[in-house]
Amino acid sequence: MTTTETAAGNAEDQIRETIDAFMGAMKRRDIDAIMSFYAPDVVAFDVMPPLSYVGRDAYRKSWDTGLSMMFGPLETELRNLKISVSGDVANCHALNRMAMNMENGERMDSWMRWTWCLKRSQGRWFIAHEHVSFPIDMETDKALTTLEPEQ
Amino acid sequence: MTTTETAAGNAEDQIRETIDAFMGAMKRRDIDAIMSFYAPDVVAFDVMPPLSYVGRDAYRKSWDTGLSMMFGPLETELRNLKISVSGDVANCHALNRMAMNMENGERMDSWMRWTWCLKRSQGRWFIAHEHVSFPIDMETDKALTTLEPEQ
Numbered sequence: 532m533t534t535t536e537t538a539a540g541n542a543e544d545q546i547r548e549t550i551d552a553f554m555g556a557m558k559r560r561d562i563d564a565i566m567s568f569y570a571p572d573v574v575a576f577d578v579m580p581p582l583s584y585v586g587r588d589a590y591r592k593s594w595d596t597g598l599s600m601m602f603g604p605l606e607t608e609l610r611n612l613k614i615s616v617s618g619d620v621a622n623c624h625a626l627n628r629m630a631m632n633m634e635n636g637e638r639m640d641s642w643m644r645w646t647w648c649l650k651r652s653q654g655r656w657f658i659a660h661e662h663v664s665f666p667i668d669m670e671t672d673k674a675l676t677t678l679e680p681e682q
Numbered sequence: 683m684t685t686t687e688t689a690a691g692n693a694e695d696q697i698r699e700t701i702d703a704f705m706g707a708m709k710r711r712d713i714d715a716i717m718s719f720y721a722p723d724v725v726a727f728d729v730m731p732p733l734s735y736v737g738r739d740a741y742r743k744s745w746d747t748g749l750s751m752m753f754g755p756l757e758t759e760l761r762n763l764k765i766s767v768s769g770d771v772a773n774c775h776a777l778n779r780m781a782m783n784m785e786n787g788e789r790m791d792s793w794m795r796w797t798w799c800l801k802r803s804q805g806r807w808f809i810a811h812e813h814v815s816f817p818i819d820m821e822t823d824k825a826l827t828t829l830e831p832e833q
Binding site: 574576577578579580581582583585600611613615616617618619620621622624626642644646648650659660662664665666667668669672673674675676678679680681682 | 725727728729730731732733734736751762764766767768769770771772773775777793795797799801810811813815816817818819820823824825826827829830831832833
């Protein structure tokens with residue numbers, strides 16, 4: 532293994548730990564911990580409108596709204612997490628099952644698609660871009676919230 | 683400017699050219715040209731189901747279906763394209779207006795969110811991961827296809 536490969540391997544471990552810690556913050560519904568993973572200038576394409584959130588302060592409002600719509604524990608399960616890293620830039624994507632009880636009494640239990648683009652700053656990895664979505668039924672324009680991963 | 687910064691600047695130019703050429707292939711609706719930008723093992727989170735496409739051959743079917751649903755010219759307009767690159771890994775994201783006439787007589791004219799994660803192989807940049815989506819109205823589960831960029 533070359534030095535470069537070792538460095539990339541170590542960075543991949545760091546990123547996996549970062550994503551694990553981020554998921555932990557989500558499960559605890561700890562808004563301050565969640566927000567600490569985002570770069571100040573994060574651009575987020577969230578499952579909820581608008582088209583994009585620019586900046587951590589703007590994006591915090593979406594998280595506030597999302598977290599206030601649920602109660603009790605949040606379950607998450609990542610599948611097919613794939614990480615690519617070079618130097619201070621990294622990309623990862625995964626399918627993420629999120630299950631929770633909603634304030635309106637409904638139960639949500641859906642697989643969503645998550646993409647994270649990270650950058651390293653002062654030795655720490657931050658989420659510089661996040662994209663979360665459901666696929667759409669093109670006939671009805673409805674989000675497909677009950678799909679299961681094929682693998 | 684350091685050597686590293688110059689290299690990153692050149693790579694950013696290459697990626698901008700790659701995305702420009704990719705958009706050109708889309709406008710021409712040239713399926714072979716479109717597919718030539720994807721890595722063989724691309725993982726795509728498309729606007730249409732399933733949750734993910736794994737591999738260029740699988741993803742080509744989605745493009746085939748999408749292109750067969752429209753006729754005449756495809757208009758596209760990228761806004762807020764942001765590129766991050768380090769070594770052989772890069773990511774970019776943008777809002778992309780796509781306007782087209784559909785086979786069923788309807789006109790589609792919508793802003794979508796696009797994220798591309800790229801890798802360089804033998805001097806060329808390939809799309810290793812693509813994520814395309816609409817935000818969702820959480821009350822109705824409907825895709826929000828008429829939103830305008832706020833900036």
